[in-house]
Amino acid sequence: MSIRNNILKIKEEISDGVSLVAVSKTRSINEIKDAYNCGQKIFGENRVQEIIEKQQLLPDDIEWHMIGHLQKNKVKYISNFISLIHSLDRISLAKEIDKYAKKSNREIDCLIQLKISSEETKFGLDINLFEDFYSDINKYTNINIVGLMGMASFTQEKEKIIDEFNQIKELFDKMSLKNSNLKILSTGMSNDYKLALKNGSNMIRIGSKIFGKRDY
Ligand SMILES: *Cc1c(COP(=O)(O)O)cnc(C)c1O
Numbered sequence: 001m002s003i004r005n006n007i008l009k010i011k012e013e014i015s016d017g018v019s020l021v022a023v024s025k026t027r028s029i030n031e032i033k034d035a036y037n038c039g040q041k042i043f044g045e046n047r048v049q050e051i052i053e054k055q056q057l058l059p060d061d062i063e064w065h066m067i068g069h070l071q072k073n074k075v076k077y078i079s080n081f082i083s084l085i086h087s088l089d090r091i092s093l094a095k096e097i098d099k100y101a102k103k104s105n106r107e108i109d110c111l112i113q114l115k116i117s118s119e120e121t122k123f124g125l126d127i128n129l130f131e132d133f134y135s136d137i138n139k140y141t142n143i144n145i146v147g148l149m150g151m152a153s154f155t156q157e158k159e160k161i162i163d164e165f166n167q168i169k170e171l172f173d174k175m176s177l178k179n180s181n182l183k184i185l186s187t188g189m190s191n192d193y194k195l196a197l198k199n200g201s202n203m204i205r206i207g208s209k210i211f212g213k214r215d216y
Contacts, residue, residue, distance in 0.1 A: 003034040006210045014197065014204065021065050021186075023207030025050065026214050029057050035210065036062065044086070044205050048074040055081055067149075067205055069123045072096040080104040086149040086186055086205075089113045089125045091133070094140050101142035108142065111149040111186055114171070116164040119153050127167060134175070147184025147203070148172050152192055161192050162199060169200035 001009075010020060021044040024032050032043060032054065041061060045051035046068025055064055063083035070087050079100035088094060088110040101108040112133065115124030125133055137145060150168040152161045165187055176182040188196025190209035197204065208214060 003031060003210060004038045007035060007038055007040055010193075010204075010206060010209065013194070017202055018197065019184075019203045021067070021203060021205040022210050023067065023189075023205050024054070024211065025068075025207065027211050029054065031211055032058060042083075044207075048077050051082075052077050065205075076100050076103075079108065080106075082108060084146070084184075085110045087111075087113045087123065088143075088145075089115075089123055091136060094137050094143060098140035098142050106142070107144050109144045109146045111147045111184060112137075112145060113149045114168055116150040116168050117153040124150065127171060130171060130175075145181065147182050147186060148175075149186040151189070152187070152196075154191070158195065161195050165192075165196055165199035165201070172200065 014020060019042060021042045022035050022040050023044045025046050036059065042063045042065060044065040044067040045054065051064055051066065064081060065084045065086060066078060066082055067086045070085065070093060072093055075096045079097070085097065085108060088097065089112065097108055097110065113124040114127050114130065116127065134145065137143065148168055148171065152164040155161065168187060169185065172182065172185045184203050185201050186203040186205060187201040188204040190206050193204040193206060
């Protein structure tokens with residue numbers, strides 16, 4: 001299957017209100033251009049060095065999303081162009097994003113990344129700490145919290161994945177009733193996006209189903 005066919009196939013499976021983030025980490029400029037040329041405008045990367053190199057070489061109307069763990073000292077390299085940060089999970093990072101957003105004279109949209117998986121390696125804020133975190137973050141005037149992000153466990157156990165997606169969906173439903181700014185629920189990757197879509201996702205992050213298997 002070509003990149004084009006893969007994208008068209010996924011687009012057929014998702015409804016109008018759902019955004020597709022093409023996860024282009026480790027992929028070449030030419031592969032990204034292939035996706036871009038069939039209308040894909042949102043790309044997600046997880047490394048700062050890689051995203052800035054690609055942003056410089058590719059068209060300006062691409063929306064770049066930072067989907068991976070973000071170190072504070074690297075915020076300054078992406079603050080002037082990043083469209084959405086999916087991985088805000090600590091106050092110290094919020095402080096830094098706010099600082100550089102102000103320097104770039106813009107507001108930066110962010111999702112709060114919640115830890116829904118029981119796996120040790122996953123980043124994200126503990127779901128029980130969410131409400132305090134959300135109210136603390138209010139004071140960072142150049143950050144817009146526009147939704148939530150979560151990664152389910154990497155497992156074949158559907159019930160477990162569904163349970164994890166439901167945890168974040170319940171919180172999202174409750175919070176978005178009170179806060180009309182919360183619009184995005186970013187859940188679902190290549191192996192679990194169908195379950196995510198059934199469980200409230202309106203932004204899916206797809207890498208290997210578009211570009212093929214990664215080497216790592
Ligand atoms: C790599 C990555 C994805 C995409 O993974 P695939 O399984 O290739 O679809 C999605 N979200 C995050 C946070 C990632 O790091």
